[in-house]
Amino acid sequence: MPVRPLALAALSLGLAAAPVLAPALLSPTAAAAGSKRASIGNPVQGNLGYNAFVEHDTTLGSTEAEGPVATGGNLAFGSGYNVSLHNPGTFTAPGDDHPAALVVGGRIDYAGSSPDGVLKVLSNGYTKIGDMTGSLAVDRDVNNAQVNTQVVAAGTVHNSVPRIEMTLHQPTASVGPAPGLIDFTTAFEAFRERARAMAGCAQNVTLLDDAGHPLPDGPYPPGTVGHLTLTPGRTNVLHLTGRQMNALGEINFHNQPTKDTPLVIVTDTTAENGVFDWHNPNTAGISGPQAPYVLWDFPDATDLTMSSGDSLEGTIYAPSAHLKDLNASNIEGDVIARAYDAGPLVHGTSVVAGELHYWPFDAAIACEDTSPSPSPTGSPSPSPSPSPTGSPSPSPSTTLPAPTPTGPGGELPATGPGPALPLAATTAVATLTAGTALLLRRRRQRKH
Incomplete structure (x- = not known):
């Protein structure tokens, strides 16, 4: 810990070095070194509840995702892949009345998909596509009867492959283009x-x-x-x-x-x-x-x-x-x-x-948090009665209240309002006290 050199100096130099370790002169960083706490929260916060949340391109080759899927890039798929088998998620796009179980920020990659590919979006989930280039949303079959919505390659018809199919009628305009739906x-x-x-x-x-x-x-x-x-x-x-x-x-x-x-x-x-x-x-x-x-x-x-x-x-x-x-x-x-x-x-x-x-x-x-702590700022004065000026305020990320061990390998919970006196400082204070007593005793002996 940063105070160790000062502790050694106090033990070797006695009274002259002891004031250096006065608690007021120890920077908060030095007193709390090795005790920083990192509060990260839920690391997946921001994925909007998606089972798979992908920044760029995604290939859903096999076999299924029980929850919703969101990809920021393009999407290719295999011969039979199911999305949102059990849960379509909770993220619903503005103006829609069903969750967006499949979100594609880019376009559908038909050439990169299986020639007989069928991707099913289940659990009454919607599909949202950012770039409809090369795609066509259809809700009519070849007989012009209304059917559950599908997304097929441009220039093809209902039930052609590769395709994405829903289990409900989704308005074709709702499918896309829907750019920038998720950042x-x-x-x-x-x-x-x-x-x-x-x-x-x-x-x-x-x-x-x-x-x-x-x-x-x-x-x-x-x-x-x-x-x-x-x-x-x-x-x-x-x-x-x-x-x-x-x-x-x-x-x-x-x-x-x-x-x-x-x-x-x-x-x-x-x-x-x-x-x-x-x-x-x-x-x-x-x-x-x-x-x-x-x-x-x-x-x-x-x-x-x-x-x-x-x-x-x-x-x-x-x-x-x-x-x-x-x-x-x-x-x-x-x-x-x-x-x-x-x-x-x-x-x-x-x-x-x-x-x-x-x-x-x-x-x-x-x-x-084990990341390096900043070095203590300023040099403490070696004078017998220093003034603790310019002490930095403790940063929430680097200063902890006094730790109390909870057992072998345990964390150090907060138990007090400020930095505890380090062991080295305590040792130095004890050295100061003992040295003072010894000096007074010798003076009395000289008088007698």
Whole structure:
């Protein structure tokens, strides 16, 4: 901590150095170093409740999303993909009377879709398309009878393929063009900032081996089983390297995440240059009901491929990454990604990806921030009676009330109105007191 050099000086120089550590002279930053608190809130706030929320282009190759989908770029799709199987969401465009279950900020990419592609928008949800170039919304069949609305390629007719079809009659003018319905750019600026903030959270949980010993800091052996016990009532944070993540065969939960006990798993892909081929571990002890309280943060990933693994419980938070799902197992949570391929298309045929289940992330993240603190400002005066002038006011992000440990590995809750006297300062004051007593005793001895 920043006060350590001053503490050493006090112990070696005695009375002359002791006044340097007077509490009034310690900057708030120095007193609270290592104790900053980051309140991030719900990291997915701004996704408007969409199961998949994507900044740029999306390919929905296979198989289905149980909730609504929004993409800021163009959309391609496979031979049979369902959107909003169970829930159309809550975001309703101005003038509409049904939720926008599918939002496309760009245009429909028919050439990039399967030749026989049919994307169904279910649960009475609407489709909103920003750029209708190359598309036509139709609500009449070839016999001019009114039918449920479809979006087909320009120059074609009802029931042609590739197409998007709704399960109700949506006014064709409501389909689009509907540009700027959602501000994806601003949303993703916030998402990336939150991803970096969570990467700065201090780790406060530890993976243990079968014998109850902490796993090593370095690489894990392939197939490692990690045991995890969460501390109730706080955000639990686990940091892994990409190599450690892929070596984990299983994370065994000894208790379950909840709304007030969420888990954030931060994966650092620096060693992979942001290009990460992910083999996600089995998560024993949790399932869908716990998924809203687990978040997989990839703050520096730019290309993230889900290659294999069991069903993933929780939200994938990769706002700077192109996420490619090649894994037939399901994702139970939200997807936040720069671009998204749910089963990429190869020559019009999709790679089988898992379903996207609608378990929206639903917890607020708050943690101890390990990002560097500003250096203490000003030099304290060494005079015996200094005046504490020019002391900076404490910043909410860097100054905490006096911490009280809650136990091994616990967070430090606020318990007082201002910075506590550091241990080093207490030691110095004790040294000052002892030195003064010794001096007085020697003076008395000389008089006698």
